[in-house]
Amino acid sequence: MRLEGKTALVTGAGSGFGEGIARRFAEEGARVLVVDIDADAAGRVAEAIGPAAEAAVADVADGDSVRRLFEHAGGIFDGRLDCLVCNAGVPQRNRPMWEIDEATFDRIYAVNVKSLYHAARHGLDLMKANGGSIIVTSSTAAVRPRPGLTWYNGSKGAATVITKSMALELAPMNIRVNAIHPVIGDTGMVAEFMGGEDTPEIREKFVSTVPLGRMSTPLDIANACLFLASDDAVFITGTCIEVDGGRCV
Numbered sequence: 001m002r003l004e005g006k007t008a009l010v011t012g013a014g015s016g017f018g019e020g021i022a023r024r025f026a027e028e029g030a031r032v033l034v035v036d037i038d039a040d041a042a043g044r045v046a047e048a049i050g051p052a053a054e055a056a057v058a059d060v061a062d063g064d065s066v067r068r069l070f071e072h073a074g075g076i077f078d079g080r081l082d083c084l085v086c087n088a089g090v091p092q093r094n095r096p097m098w099e100i101d102e103a104t105f106d107r108i109y110a111v112n113v114k115s116l117y118h119a120a121r122h123g124l125d126l127m128k129a130n131g132g133s134i135i136v137t138s139s140t141a142a143v144r145p146r147p148g149l150t151w152y153n154g155s156k157g158a159a160t161v162i163t164k165s166m167a168l169e170l171a172p173m174n175i176r177v178n179a180i181h182p183v184i185g186d187t188g189m190v191a192e193f194m195g196g197e198d199t200p201e202i203r204e205k206f207v208s209t210v211p212l213g214r215m216s217t218p219l220d221i222a223n224a225c226l227f228l229a230s231d232d233a234v235f236i237t238g239t240c241i242e243v244d245g246g247r248c249v
Helices: 014-028 037-047 062-074 102-126 150-173 198-207 218-229
Strands: 007-010 031-036 053-057 084-088 132-135 175-182 241-242
Touching: 007 014, 007 175, 014 037, 014 084, 014 218, 031 037, 031 062, 037 053, 053 062, 062 102, 084 102, 084 218, 102 150, 132 150, 132 218, 150 175, 150 241, 175 218, 218 241
Parallel strands: 007 031, 007 084, 031 053, 084 132, 132 175, 175 241
Antiparallel strands: none
16 A cells, blocks of 8 residues: 555546546545535545545635635644645647637636645645645646647646746655646547547547557556655655656657
């Protein structure tokens, strides 16, 4: 059990990568707070995991919502959080950059970037005394952007730089901060990245750019996060692991 006795909070855990991470952490002994903006989704995942998990609802783009979330986490985890996975994110529909309206742009940056500010501002008190691990779900878009996703690419570039900067600033507190760079995953977001239509032909265009010949899966991402959360990675901080089947080579 690589996370035996540890506590973890995973945002965006009601589906996709976040669900995979929450399930994998619980399998390895962690107590997990399954967080999602969709109460039903969070509840479904927590119920499926069992006694090791509890569901919580939060909008990671809203500071007051995030503050209440960490107050709740402190209560159920006795004031200690060992691992924070900032996984919640929103996609951008693949289309020319000039066609993206301002409200969509603002939402992308609020969820994918400003959420990290809220998490740091309200969550670090639970980690300062004992150290821990923060994991940010960034994207291969941060290092090898695809056309038609400019504003999403930029948001993930920001998330990656913030990860590295946080790693430096929090190192004296023994808080490690790392990111993962998933390639496009077989999740509920895939149609948006493809321009709104998920067809075998369009999938093949995306898969053809991945040397190992497939999309990422929630288990792929969860296993990378498990390593970073575990004591196996105790001397790793400020790094970004590309879980991408070779896409960024």
